[in-house]
Each structure stands twice: as C-alpha cells, then as structure tokens.
Amino acid sequence: MSRHIIFKCPRTGMNVQHRLDEVPADKAEDAYRSVNCPACTLTHFIHRRTGKLLGEA
Template sequence: MDRHIVFKCPQTGMNVQHRLGDEPADRTHVSVSCPACTRLHLIDRASGKLLGERRG
C-alpha cells in the first residue's frame, strides 16, 4: 500500500512530500529524488525519516 510522507530537505530546509510505494521487504531504506535540491536522499521505509535524522 502506498503512503505519503513529508520530509525536510537537508540542503534547502524545504518540506518535501513523497509517496512511498511497496518495496521489497529486504530494503530498509529507499532513495528519493528530491525536487527541492535535485539530489538523492535515503529515507527509512518504516519511519519516513531521512537517514541520519534524529527522532523527535
């Protein structure tokens, strides 16, 4: 089941909305092409947080 997440781009500080699709269960992170900075970010599939982002 697809779900929408919102993350803050670490380069621009902008909030970015992205849809996470169904991925294979062996992958814990997915790469997301960021429309705010055009770079790739790694997103944790379970939490929707950026790799390295502190939980809070």
C-alpha cells in the same frame, strides 16, 4: 498501494512530500529508500516506515 510521507530536505530545509510504495513485510529490513528530492534535485535516503532521513537522529 502507496502512501505519502513528508520529509525535510537537509539542503533546502523545505518540507517535501513524497510517495512511497507500500513495503511488503518480508522486505521490511530494506528500510531505506533512495528518493529524488524535488527541492534540491539530489538523492536522499528515506526510511520507508518513519520517513526519516538516513543519519537523522
């Protein structure tokens, strides 16, 4: 299973939809996942649960 999250690309300001794989409970501590951003083609780190960017308040 997977789910979609939406994050805001910090470079372009665009809202980007991204599919995340479901996280097994025993791996919940590995909270951030690198995603290839289709908006700016760079890599962002997204929190698996909240969909927030790494370093975002």
